[in-house]
Structures are given as structure tokens and as C-alpha cells.
Amino acid sequence: MESHDVLVVGGGLLGCALAYHLARAGATVLLIEKDQLNRHASGQNAGSLHFQLEYRMIRHGRHVAERAAEALPLHLDAMRSWESLEDELGEPCGVRRKGGLMLAESPDQMALLAEKAALETARGLDVELLDAPATHRLAPYLSDRVVGATWCPGEGKANPRLATHAYARAAGRFGARIRAATRLTALRHDGRRWLADTEPGPRVAASAVVAAAGIWTGEVAAMADIRLPVVPVALSMAVTAAAPPLVPHLIQHAGRRLSLKQTDEGNILVGGGWPAKFVQHAGALDLDARPEPRLDSVFGSADAARVVPAVQRLPVLRIWTGATSLTPDQLPILGAVPRRPGFYVATGGSGFTLGPTYSRLLAELILGESTALPIDDYSPARFGSVNFV
Numbered sequence: 001m002e003s004h005d006v007l008v009v010g011g012g013l014l015g016c017a018l019a020y021h022l023a024r025a026g027a028t029v030l031l032i033e034k035d036q037l038n039r040h041a042s043g044q045n046a047g048s049l050h051f052q053l054e055y056r057m058i059r060h061g062r063h064v065a066e067r068a069a070e071a072l073p074l075h076l077d078a079m080r081s082w083e084s085l086e087d088e089l090g091e092p093c094g095v096r097r098k099g100g101l102m103l104a105e106s107p108d109q110m111a112l113l114a115e116k117a118a119l120e121t122a123r124g125l126d127v128e129l130l131d132a133p134a135t136h137r138l139a140p141y142l143s144d145r146v147v148g149a150t151w152c153p154g155e156g157k158a159n160p161r162l163a164t165h166a167y168a169r170a171a172g173r174f175g176a177r178i179r180a181a182t183r184l185t186a187l188r189h190d191g192r193r194w195l196a197d198t199e200p201g202p203r204v205a206a207s208a209v210v211a212a213a214g215i216w217t218g219e220v221a222a223m224a225d226i227r228l229p230v231v232p233v234a235l236s237m238a239v240t241a242a243a244p245p246l247v248p249h250l251i252q253h254a255g256r257r258l259s260l261k262q263t264d265e266g267n268i269l270v271g272g273g274w275p276a277k278f279v280q281h282a283g284a285l286d287l288d289a290r291p292e293p294r295l296d297s298v299f300g301s302a303d304a305a306r307v308v309p310a311v312q313r314l315p316v317l318r319i320w321t322g323a324t325s326l327t328p329d330q331l332p333i334l335g336a337v338p339r340r341p342g343f344y345v346a347t348g349g350s351g352f353t354l355g356p357t358y359s360r361l362l363a364e365l366i367l368g369e370s371t372a373l374p375i376d377d378y379s380p381a382r383f384g385s386v387n388f389v
């Protein structure tokens with residue numbers, strides 16, 4: 001049997017970043033990943049670094065937006081983290097921060113943006129409400145349908161194919177052991193430590209276990225006899241052929257699903273929460289199967305051309321799908337599970353943008369340090385009412 005201080009379950013951005021922070025602080029760490037590192041959400045996402053509240057957070061009324069705004073201190077921290085990440089990890093992660101616009105096409109959407117900007121500026125985010133002339137001066141590539149926007153100069157993008165691996169390599173330099181093609185299959189606590197069965201082996205003993213397992217986090221928590229409302233959501237993305245430089249900014253929309261950006265190579269990435277469909281067997285979701293694309297989402301993504309007309313005639317190279325974890329209250333689940341000593345969870349929405357922050361704060365907690373920002377509001381303890389054990 002192997003013995004480590006911390007067993008991290010999941011080789012996405014959160015797991016690899018956790019392994020890095022823990023190993024750097026001197027803990028002995030084993031990370032296991034059932035497939036390949038970065039194979040799931042962390043490598044499939046849109047790479048948006050969005051620090052403004054997202055469409056899914058503002059479309060369900062003020063109450064939901066206010067709840068989501070409670071996490072803005074994490075957004076501010078994440079903005080600083082991405083700024084210095086490439087220097088810290090010693091390799092490129094494709095970080096480009098040329099600012100982001102959230103667009104409005106109607107007076108109602110402008111009102112929503114004004115409310116959103118008030119919530120954000122009250123919590124310290126640098127966001128400005130722009131009228132139509134100011135928006136078009138800043139972004140002449142937008143269609144005349146756009147009547148205004150909020151502008152957040154700190155927003156941008158990073159490359160999802162680079163960031164997780166950069167963290168994993170940095171973790172390795174500090175001695176973390178990283179094992180792909182190794183699945184956690186069972187967990188029990190012997191009163192002193194966690195004993196983990198892995199497939200194909202070996203058995204691992206660890207003082208602490210972290211479930212950083214994306215859409216499978218609920219399954220991993222269930223191995224410790226804990227129920228968590230981790231909601232798997234299947235999404236689709238589209239990418240066009242490379243074009244000359246058109247769009248330097250990250251584009252989002254206040255009234256519809258949209259995220260749009262141009263990669264360094266010139267491809268336009270279009271996403272923003274367009275749903276895909278989980279494969280089902282006998283009514284149960286198969287989380288291991290690649291979600292199926294939906295035609296209505298393909299058309300929906302194509303509608304990006306109504307606000308950025310220049311993308312209309314670009315050839316579509318590829319549609320792909322992926323799956324991410326959300327929670328019912330839009331906040332991450334980050335922290336220690338009550339009555340399960342040494343069992344921690346890290347998951348939740350916007351995990352690419354906020355992953356560097358989630359992982360650093362959780363590592364501080366695991367190491368017994370006081371966290372740089374309060375994280376009690378994100379604790380798994382808030383779901384105590386569905387855990388009778």
C-alpha cells in the first residue's frame with residue numbers, strides 16, 4: 001500500500017492546480033486521473049476568462065444575480081492570479097487580457113446591464129456601462145443592433161490545452177506524483193486515514209482526499225457516503241476556420257447565450273452555454289460518454305453573426321461537446337465535508353476562470369492555514385440537509 005498526505009481525485013485544472021499548491025507547500029501528493037489529464041471539461045472549454053457575472057447568473061432575476069455576486073471576491077482574485085500565472089508556472093498558458101464586452105440589443109438588456117454593473121462595481125470589479133457610440137468606438141466590428149455594453153478591461157482568454165498541463169508539470173517539479181489511467185473505485189476511513197482502492201491499483205492511504213472530479217464529483221463524494229447536488233451540464237462549442245484579426249475582445253451577451261473570441265491562430269470560438277445532450281442508458285445518464293450535439297444549439301451558435309457580422313461567412317471547422325458541473329445556487333462547492341475528517345471537495349461553475357483561485361484557497365484550508373479569502377459560504381456543509389449520516 002502507498003501512503004501520501006493528500007490524494008487528489010481528478011486530473012482537470014482544479015486537481016492539477018491543487019496538486020501544485022499542496023506539493024509546493026511541502027505536502028506529499030498523489031493525483032489520480034481515470035482517463036488522461038485535461039481530457040474532460042478543463043480541456044474542452046471555451047477558455048473565456050470572464051470576470052463579469054455571466055448570462056446564466058443574470059437571466060433568472062435579481063435574487064439569483066445577487067447570490068452569484070457574492071462570489072465576486074473570487075473573480076477579483078482570479079483576475080490577479082491569471083495575470084501572473086505564466087510567470088509562476090514558468091510556461092505559456094495563452095493568457096491574453098484585452099478586455100471583455102457584455103452586449104445589449106434592447107433597452108431592457110441595457111437596464112439589466114446597469115443593474116449588473118452596479119452589483120459588480122459595489123464589490124470592486126472594474127466595469128463600465130457604455131452607450132452605443134462608446135461601444136462602437138471601442139468595438140467597430142459589432143453590428144448596429146448593439147445598443148450598448150458593459151466593458152471589463154481585465155477580461156480575456158487563456159488556452160485550455162495549456163493551462164492544466166502547465167500546472168501538472170509544475171506540481172511534478174515539487175514532487176507531486178501524477179498517475180493517469182487510474183480510477184478511484186472505493187473509499188473508506190479506518191478512523192485514522194482514508195483508504196482508497198484504485199483501478200488498476202494500488203491501494204492508497206492518505207490523511208486527506210480531495211474530490212476534484214468535475215461532473216463525477218457527486219459519485220466520488222458518494223464513495224465517502226456523502227450526497228452533493230453536483231449537476232452535470234452538457235454543452236456545445238463551435239469553431240470556425242482561421243480568419244485575419246477581427247475580434248480582440250471577449251464577447252458575451254446580456255440577453256442570449258453567447259461567448260465569442262478569436263484565438264491567436266485566428267479561429268473564432270463560439271459558445272456561451274448552448275446545451276448538448278447526455279447519452280442515456282435505460283434512463284440513466286452516461287457521464288463517461290461524449291454528449292451528443294443538438295441541432296438547435298448549432299443554429300443558436302451560428303446566430304453569433306447577428307452581433308459580429310464578420311463571422312457570418314466563415315467556414316465552421318468543428319462542433320464539439322463537453323460537460324461541466326454546476327450547483328443549484330450557482331456557487332462553487334469548496335471546502336471540507338462535515339463529519340468526514342480530511343475529505344474535501346472542489347467543483348462548480350466557471351471552473352476555468354476561477355480554478356486558480358479555487359485551488360489555491362482550498363490548498364490553504366487543507367494545509368491548516370487561514371485562507372486568503374473567506375470560503376465558508378462555499379462549504380459543502382450548506383448541503384447538510386440532504387445528508388442524514
Ligand SMILES: Cc1cc2nc3c(=O)[nH]c(=O)nc-3n(C[C@H](O)[C@H](O)[C@H](O)COP(=O)(O)OP(=O)(O)OC[C@H]3O[C@@H](n4cnc5c(N)ncnc54)[C@H](O)[C@@H]3O)c2cc1C
Nearest residue numbers: 010012013014034042045046048184214322350351352353
Ligand atoms: C464546453 C464547455 C465550455 C466551458 N467554457 C468555460 C469558459 O469559457 N470559462 C470557464 O471559466 N469555464 C468554462 N467551462 C467550465 C470549466 O471547463 C470547468 O468548470 C472546469 O474545467 C472544471 O475543471 P475540473 O478540474 O473541476 O473538472 P474536469 O476538467 O472535468 O476534471 C475532472 C477530472 O476528474 C476525473 N475523474 C472523475 N472521476 C474520477 C475517478 N473516480 N477517479 C479518477 N479520476 C476521476 C475525470 O476523468 C476528469 O478528468 C466550460 C465547460 C464546458 C464543458
